[in-house]
Amino acid sequence: MTALAAAQLGLKSVIFCPEAASPAFQVSDAHVCATYDDWEALARFAAQVQVVTYEFENVPLDTAEFLAQRVPLRPGARALAITQDRLQEKTFINGLGIETAPFAAVDDLDGLHRAVAAIGLPAVLKTRRFGYDGKGQATVRPGDDLAAAWEAIGRQSAILEGFVPFDREVSIIAARRADDAFAAYEVTQNVHRNHILHTSTVPAEVGAATARQARSFACAIAGALDYVGVFAVELFVVGHGADERVIVNEIAPRVHNSGHWTQDGSVTSQFEQHVRAVAGWPLGETGRIGQVEMTNLIGDDVADWHEILAEPGAHLHLYGKAEARAGRKMGHVNRIWPDGAACPRGSSKSC
Amino acid sequence: MTALAAAQLGLKSVIFCPEAASPAFQVSDAHVCATYDDWEALARFAAQVQVVTYEFENVPLDTAEFLAQRVPLRPGARALAITQDRLQEKTFINGLGIETAPFAAVDDLDGLHRAVAAIGLPAVLKTRRFGYDGKGQATVRPGDDLAAAWEAIGRQSAILEGFVPFDREVSIIAARRADDAFAAYEVTQNVHRNHILHTSTVPAEVGAATARQARSFACAIAGALDYVGVFAVELFVVGHGADERVIVNEIAPRVHNSGHWTQDGSVTSQFEQHVRAVAGWPLGETGRIGQVEMTNLIGDDVADWHEILAEPGAHLHLYGKAEARAGRKMGHVNRIWPDGAACPRGSSKSC
Numbered sequence: 001m002t003a004l005a006a007a008q009l010g011l012k013s014v015i016f017c018p019e020a021a022s023p024a025f026q027v028s029d030a031h032v033c034a035t036y037d038d039w040e041a042l043a044r045f046a047a048q049v050q051v052v053t054y055e056f057e058n059v060p061l062d063t064a065e066f067l068a069q070r071v072p073l074r075p076g077a078r079a080l081a082i083t084q085d086r087l088q089e090k091t092f093i094n095g096l097g098i099e100t101a102p103f104a105a106v107d108d109l110d111g112l113h114r115a116v117a118a119i120g121l122p123a124v125l126k127t128r129r130f131g132y133d134g135k136g137q138a139t140v141r142p143g144d145d146l147a148a149a150w151e152a153i154g155r156q157s158a159i160l161e162g163f164v165p166f167d168r169e170v171s172i173i174a175a176r177r178a179d180d181a182f183a184a185y186e187v188t189q190n191v192h193r194n195h196i197l198h199t200s201t202v203p204a205e206v207g208a209a210t211a212r213q214a215r216s217f218a219c220a221i222a223g224a225l226d227y228v229g230v231f232a233v234e235l236f237v238v239g240h241g242a243d244e245r246v247i248v249n250e251i252a253p254r255v256h257n258s259g260h261w262t263q264d265g266s267v268t269s270q271f272e273q274h275v276r277a278v279a280g281w282p283l284g285e286t287g288r289i290g291q292v293e294m295t296n297l298i299g300d301d302v303a304d305w306h307e308i309l310a311e312p313g314a315h316l317h318l319y320g321k322a323e324a325r326a327g328r329k330m331g332h333v334n335r336i337w338p339d340g341a342a343c344p345r346g347s348s349k350s351c
Numbered sequence: 352m353t354a355l356a357a358a359q360l361g362l363k364s365v366i367f368c369p370e371a372a373s374p375a376f377q378v379s380d381a382h383v384c385a386t387y388d389d390w391e392a393l394a395r396f397a398a399q400v401q402v403v404t405y406e407f408e409n410v411p412l413d414t415a416e417f418l419a420q421r422v423p424l425r426p427g428a429r430a431l432a433i434t435q436d437r438l439q440e441k442t443f444i445n446g447l448g449i450e451t452a453p454f455a456a457v458d459d460l461d462g463l464h465r466a467v468a469a470i471g472l473p474a475v476l477k478t479r480r481f482g483y484d485g486k487g488q489a490t491v492r493p494g495d496d497l498a499a500a501w502e503a504i505g506r507q508s509a510i511l512e513g514f515v516p517f518d519r520e521v522s523i524i525a526a527r528r529a530d531d532a533f534a535a536y537e538v539t540q541n542v543h544r545n546h547i548l549h550t551s552t553v554p555a556e557v558g559a560a561t562a563r564q565a566r567s568f569a570c571a572i573a574g575a576l577d578y579v580g581v582f583a584v585e586l587f588v589v590g591h592g593a594d595e596r597v598i599v600n601e602i603a604p605r606v607h608n609s610g611h612w613t614q615d616g617s618v619t620s621q622f623e624q625h626v627r628a629v630a631g632w633p634l635g636e637t638g639r640i641g642q643v644e645m646t647n648l649i650g651d652d653v654a655d656w657h658e659i660l661a662e663p664g665a666h667l668h669l670y671g672k673a674e675a676r677a678g679r680k681m682g683h684v685n686r687i688w689p690d691g692a693a694c695p696r697g698s699s700k701s702c
Contacts, residue, residue, distance in 0.1 A: 004355055007378045010669025010682065026380040027358045267664060267687075282661035289640065310633035313618060318361025331361060336618075 001263070001317075002055060002255060003028045005271035011279070016045045023320040036063040046070035053229060053278045055254050057083055058130055074178075074228040074278045079253040082225065086128045086159050089251060096220050099247040101236075102162035109150045115160035116146065125149050128157045137195075164247060166236035170204045172214045173259035173270050175230045175277045176222040183273070183283040184218055185266060187211045188258050190234075196327060200258045200294040202265060206237055210244050221251060230274035232256030257296065257329070264315040264334040265292030290336045293343065302330035313337060352614070352668075353406060353606060354379045356622035362630070367396045374671040387414040397421035404580060404629045406605050408434055409481055425529075425579040425629045430604040433576065437479045437510050440602060447571050450598040452587075453513035460501050466511035467497065476500050479508045488546075515598060517587035521555045523565045524610035524621050526581045526628045527573040534624070534634040535569055536617060538562045539609050541585075547678060551609045551645040553616060557588055561595050572602060581625035583607030608647065608680070615666040615685040616643030641687045644694065653681035664688060 003013040003024050012029040015022060018036060025031045030048065034041030036059060046052065051072045054064070057080060064077040082088050090100045104115035106125065116123065121144075127136035138152040140160070169192065174184035189204035190197055206214070218233050231253050235246040259270035268276075268284025276283055297304070302324050308316045318331035337343050354364040354375050363380040366373060369387060376382045381399065385392030387410060397403070402423045405415070408431060415428040433439050441451045455466035457476065467474065472495075478487035489503040491511070520543065525535035540555035541548055557565070569584045582604050586597040610621035619627075619635025627634055648655070653675050659667045669682035688694050 004358060004378070007355060007671065008668055010671045012377050012671065026363050027355070027378050029377040267666075276660065281657070284660070285663045306632065309627065309635070312636045315618075317359055320358065320361045320363065 001260075001269075001271045002053070002274055005269060006275045009272070009275060009279075011275065014045065014048045016042070021322050026320050036060045039066060042066055043070065051278055053274065054080070057253050075231070075253055076226065076228070079225045079227055079231075083251050083253045084129055086126055086250070087157075090159070092224070093221065093248050093251070096224055098217050098220065099245075101164045101247065101249070103159045106150075106158040106160050108155075109147055112146050112150055112158075112160065116140070119160050119162045122163045124161045124163070125153055125158050126161060127153050128159060135195075164236045164238060164249075166238050167240075168205060168237040169234065169249070170206060170214065170237055170246065171200075171232050171234045171256065171258040172218045173230060173232050173256055173262065174215070174218040174222060175270075175273045175283055176227045177277050177283060178226075178228050178280060180223065181283055182219050182222060183286050184215045185259065185262055185270070185286045186288050187214050187235075188261065190258050194327070196298060196329075197257045197296055198298075199296070200261055200292075202261055202288060202292045206246075207244050210237065210246055214246050217246065217248060221248075225253075227253070229253075229277045230255050230259070230270050232258060234258075257332075258294075260317070260332050261292040261294040261334050262286075263317065265289060265294075265336050290338050291341075291343070293335045295333050295335070296329055297331040297333065299324055299326045299328055299330065305331070308333050311335075352611075352620075352622045353404070353625060356620060357626045359623070360626060360630075362626065365396065365399045367393070372673050377671050387411045390417060393417055394421065402629055404625065405431070408604050426582070426604050427577065427579070430576045430578055430582075434602050434604045435480055437477055437601070438508075441510070443575070444572070444599050444602070447575055449568050449571065450596075452515045452598065452600070454510045457501075457509040457511050459506075460498060463497050463501055463509075463511065467491065470511050470513045473514045475512045475514070476504055476509050477512060478504050479510060486546075515587045515589060515600075517589050517598075518591075519556060519588040520585065520600070521557060521565065521588055521597065522551075522583050522585045522607065522609040523569045524581060524583050524607055524613065525566075525569040525573060526621075526624045526634055527578045528628050528634060529577075529579050529631060531574065532634055533570050533573060534637050535566045536610065536613055536621070536637045537639050538565050538586075539612065541609050545678070547649060547680075548608045548647055549649075550647070551612055551643075553612055553639060553643045557597075558595050561588065561597055565597050568597065568599060572599075576604075578604070580604075580628045581606050581610070581621050583609060585609075608683075609645075611668070611683050612643040612645040612685055613637075614668065616640055616645075616687050641689050642692075642694070644686045646684050646686070647680055648682040648684065650675055650677045650679055650681065656682070659684050662686075 006013050015024040015028045015031040032041050032045040046067055052067050053074055061081050064080050067073050068077050082092050087105050090103050093100050102119050104118050106112045106115050122141045125138045138149040140149045169190045170187050172187050176182045186202050187204040188200045188202050191199045234249040239245050255270045255274050263269040267287050273284055308314050315334040324330050357364050366375040366379045366382040383392050383396040397418055403418050412432050415431050418424050419428050433443050438456050441454050444451050453470050455469050457463045457466050472493045474491050476489045489500040491500045520541045521538050523538050527533045537553050538555040539551045539553050542550045585600040590596050606621050606625050614620040618638050624635050659665050666685040675681050
């Protein structure tokens with residue numbers, strides 16, 4: 001989707017991807033298909049482009065640094081380094097005076113026992129690196145066998161995170177340019193199913209002060225990372241009324257699934273915004289053009305594509321993946337309706 | 352732009368184009384670069400795809416028919432045959448009971464004299480085939496040397512068209528599916544400069560009855576051509592008040608420059624609509640989401656791209672062409688603002 005946004009602005013994309021069936025190859029001028037440690041291929045890739053960006057936060061740091069020595073890398077390798085490691089990430093966020101879930105580092109089973117003593121239960125044991133969509137996580141409840149949890153995550157360096165009694169999950173998508181220009185979209189409310197994002201709706205059910213807090217957190221995080229491009233901050237909403245506030249769950253250093261609504265629901269899509277930021281161009285307007293609900297099409301959900309095409313006001317996006325597998329994101333649909341009106345579709349919980 | 356719309360719906364495009372620097376190659380899965388009479392290359396192309404469409408009405412008829420024998424061609428070769436020839440096209444339109452400018456066939460200089468006697472002057476001499484953006488045309492005024500006009504258009508088979516005393520030029524973009532499903536966008540008002548489209552604005556300054564007439568003409572034309580896909584009908588608005596009516600200038604059997612506003616100003620872009628129609632999928636909603644002005648960036652106009660990017664509410668589209676030449680369409684910008692409001696930009700005549 002970033003390549004499509006770049007093409008609309010007359011830019012050619014060259015895609016580096018280890019997967020032979022990368023959908024981005026279908027919509028780009030050229031591509032290099034190689035592993036992340038194929039230095040010769042990376043050098044060849046770098047020689048073809050004026051700037052490099054990434055859409056995946058688990059690009060190895062060595063790969064990012066190799067490219068950054070040859071061509072501008074936006075966002076930089078530091079954003080990647082910090083967000084790849086849950087311990088570094090949470091330490092960084094707390095260092096900005098921003099609240100996260102309570103956490104403790106866990107490097108072995110003894111460490112897990114100490115962490116449980118410090119944080120309490122229930123809690124979630126998460127690998128420090130390479131987790132997404134619920135992978136690399138184990139919930140630990142009172143009475144659970146800690147050794148089993150330690151086995152479940154593969155005995156890797158981890159953190160234990162205290163449970164946050166949140167009411168809602170929200171996120172904020174924002175962009176920053178190298179010169180500190182900053183633009184955020186409205187806060188998005190997210191519902192997950194089986195640890196995978198199911199729907200994002202805008203506007204979110206948060207007070208104005210809470211929305212301002214989310215925006216100020218995003219701005220502080222971007223500045224401290226000297227970030228260039230679009231990023232997401234995932235947040236928990238806790239407390240009620242005047243006590244309502246957000247605490248940071250994690251940072252995604254890339255365009256984000258919870259920002260897909262901007263493709264049809266905002267003046268500038270997050271993909272175009274990312275291209276603008278990375279190119280050093282003016283950031284686009286982030287205004288919302290109506291109420292929006294984004295629904296992911298996971299696995300067999302995509303079989304409904306024909307009905308969605310027939311639905312007034314629905315914008316279907318399919319990713320060109322060869323095969324629908326359980327849990328695989330195959331596409332999404334954005335539904336837009338005017339502020340103040342009811343969603344024309346009756347089937348969704350949120351509209 | 353059609354390839355981008357197809358990609359958004361998860362479809363892969365294969366592009367056939369004789370030009371080595373075709374921008375569509377930058378955003379498609381595969382391409383064949385060959386001349387329109389390279390039958391081997393055409394057969395190879397046909398073997399790679401499930402359906403063929405075209406964006407250019409001067410594809411040779413032999414080429415279209417060759418492909419149509421191998422794979423579904425939508426729209427069909429007949430739409431191409433009729434719209435490639437101004438004489439056939441106008442005869443076809445009049446045959447539907449729809450008014451055009453008065454015209455007469457011209458095959459030689461004597462014929463031009465006879466046509467002038469029949470139609471009167473001023474009039475425009477236009478080659479029957481391969482004219483666009485004012486090319487292959489000569490205006491003939493009283494006292495002009497007819498032999499010079501005949502030379503000017505290269506002594507090719509032509510028609511002489513009477514001048515139409517029109518107030519405004521408008522167009523209607525519509526789509527038809529093979530099963531006769533039909534959907535039209537709102538009438539668009541067009542301003543040309545040097546025979547090239549400069550701006551398209553929606554809504555157009557036409558009465559409701561005139562808009563209904565335009566829609567019914569488009570519907571009749573599409574049905575009579577058994578048309579599949581998006582097309583444009585260019586119209587002249589003549590008369591005032593209760594006498595206001597439209598007469599047909601020409602039919603474009605493809606997505607059309609005066610429909611580019613739909614990318615940002617409508618629920619479904621004309622490009623997505625074309626893909627839906629060609630694929631046999633449900634047609635999308637054609638509602639307008641505000642007032643829209645599309646401005647072409649011709650030649651050096653494109654140098655303003657950076658200012659346009661900084662303009663709130665402006666949507667920039669650049670085509671990825673290698674070089675800006677005078678008269679060459681390099682991109683366009685869509686400006687959207689709410690109904691009832693004034694355009695936020697002060698510089699345009701129309702807003």
